[in-house]
Amino acid sequence: MSSERINSFKTGPDENGRFGTFGGRFVSETLMPLILDLEAEYERTKTDQAFWDEMNHLWTHYVGRPSPLYFAERLTERLGGAKIYMKRDELNHTGAHKINNVLGQIILARRMGKTRIIAETGAGQHGVATATVCAKFGLQCVVYMGAHDVERQKPNVFRMKLLGAEVVPVTSGRGTLKDAMNDALRDWVTYVRDTFYCIGTVAGPHPYPAMVRDFQSIIGKEARTQMMEAEGRLPDTVIAAIGGGSNAMGLFHPFLDDRSVRIIGVEAGGKGVDDRMEHCASLTGGRPGVLHGNKTYLLQDDDGQILEGFSISAGLDYPGIGPEHSWLHETGRAKYVSVTDREALEAFQLSCETEGIIPALEPSHALAHVAKIAPGLPKDHVICMNMCGRGDKDIFTVAKALDWTMTESD
Numbered sequence: 453m454s455s456e457r458i459n460s461f462k463t464g465p466d467e468n469g470r471f472g473t474f475g476g477r478f479v480s481e482t483l484m485p486l487i488l489d490l491e492a493e494y495e496r497t498k499t500d501q502a503f504w505d506e507m508n509h510l511w512t513h514y515v516g517r518p519s520p521l522y523f524a525e526r527l528t529e530r531l532g533g534a535k536i537y538m539k540r541d542e543l544n545h546t547g548a549h550k551i552n553n554v555l556g557q558i559i560l561a562r563r564m565g566k567t568r569i570i571a572e573t574g575a576g577q578h579g580v581a582t583a584t585v586c587a588k589f590g591l592q593c594v595v596y597m598g599a600h601d602v603e604r605q606k607p608n609v610f611r612m613k614l615l616g617a618e619v620v621p622v623t624s625g626r627g628t629l630k631d632a633m634n635d636a637l638r639d640w641v642t643y644v645r646d647t648f649y650c651i652g653t654v655a656g657p658h659p660y661p662a663m664v665r666d667f668q669s670i671i672g673k674e675a676r677t678q679m680m681e682a683e684g685r686l687p688d689t690v691i692a693a694i695g696g697g698s699n700a701m702g703l704f705h706p707f708l709d710d711r712s713v714r715i716i717g718v719e720a721g722g723k724g725v726d727d728r729m730e731h732c733a734s735l736t737g738g739r740p741g742v743l744h745g746n747k748t749y750l751l752q753d754d755d756g757q758i759l760e761g762f763s764i765s766a767g768l769d770y771p772g773i774g775p776e777h778s779w780l781h782e783t784g785r786a787k788y789v790s791v792t793d794r795e796a797l798e799a800f801q802l803s804c805e806t807e808g809i810i811p812a813l814e815p816s817h818a819l820a821h822v823a824k825i826a827p828g829l830p831k832d833h834v835i836c837m838n839m840c841g842r843g844d845k846d847i848f849t850v851a852k853a854l855d856w857t858m859t860e861s862d
């Protein structure tokens with residue numbers, strides 16, 4: 453369906469959890485009652501003012517919201533075109549947007565009487581956010597993390613342990629996020645009674661994609677208000693990096709029905725989006741299939757086997773993408789592009805040099821696309837990019853990659 457024929461992009465998902473043909477609830481019979489239970493509780497909760505009062509209080513006093521909307525003046529000058537704003541979600545407690553969503557799910561878990569929280573994590577940011585909020589509420593926390601990611605994200609593993617979480621290294625597959633999510637789903641079925649599965653992105657079976665989006669939408673709601681204050685109008689373009697797609701969905705959703713706002717999602721192009729499949733660009737380089745309980749675009753081979761993604765950024769290393777993005781892609785409401793590791797590394801340095809902001813490698817992908825398009829846009833064109841995480845966790849990866857890049861180009 454083309455986008456002109458759709459009245460509102462904000463009404464999804466339908467009662468079956470579908471965004472167009474995407475999403476849904478592809479789970480085993482043993483998991484189904486848990487999912488239905490969660491859905492019923494979320495439906496009750498999301499219209500309960502007491503729940504949102506608690507969220508707003510913690511967002512303000514624990515997370516540090518609202519995050520600033522920052523005009524990146526030197527970056528704008530350097531690129532010589534569009535006016536660039538950064539939504540500073542890297543300033544949140546724990547250093548990324550993940551905690552916006554974790555707070556929502558854990559308050560929900562407490563309302564459901566659950567005492568044991570499980571989570572999957574890739575870069576470790578969602579694991580750290582979950583361990584943090586569990587510590588705050590005195591809940592048991594178990595985090596599944598691919599063994600490969602445990603190796604390359606050591607500081608976050610240590611953080612989770614300090615916060616009292618148990619980190620379980622997952623060795624199946626290539627030991628990355630996809631495999632960690634499979635093991636977390638298995639755990640959930642095994643320890644049904646007291647366990648709540650806190651998913652870190654807009655993926656998984658319904659109601660997770662909608663629920664995580666609703667919690668992350670605080671990013672876009674704030675950005676909308678702040679942009680009206682700063683510029684007296686809406687931005688012309690909003691841009692965010694995409695792993696599973698939660699920070700992007702959070703920024704995009706409040707703008708979906710503002711047709712003047714161009715929406716761009718940036719996937720991880722790894723070493724380049726081509727037949728070697730050394731990338732994580734599910735929309736630009738994959739096709740529809742079913743993974744982790746929902747139908748969406750996936751990286752897969754000719755037989756439908758899921759391929760392992762590749763990216764310098766562990767947080768973008770997921771072979772799928774939230775189903776709502778697949779739908780926004782097919783309707784044309786949002787546009788999806790990819791940038792390579794090398795381009796993201798250049799943008800990482802650009803942000804450090806011009807703005808004194810060390811970004812995570814994930815938003816460096818969004819910034820790389822900003823750097824591509826801004827010079828060709830008029831000076832009154834306003835871009836809002838989501839600076840969804842800080843780069844402390846990535847400095848060793850970057851140091852190693854820069855050496856490698858310099859030797860390569862010598």
Ligand SMILES: *Cc1c(COP(=O)(O)O)cnc(C)c1O
Nearest residue numbers: 577653695696697698699814841
């Ligand atoms: C986890 C993470 C991502 C990827 O997850 P999304 O669900 O796509 O937002 C991106 N950036 C940062 C900083 C992260 O921690």
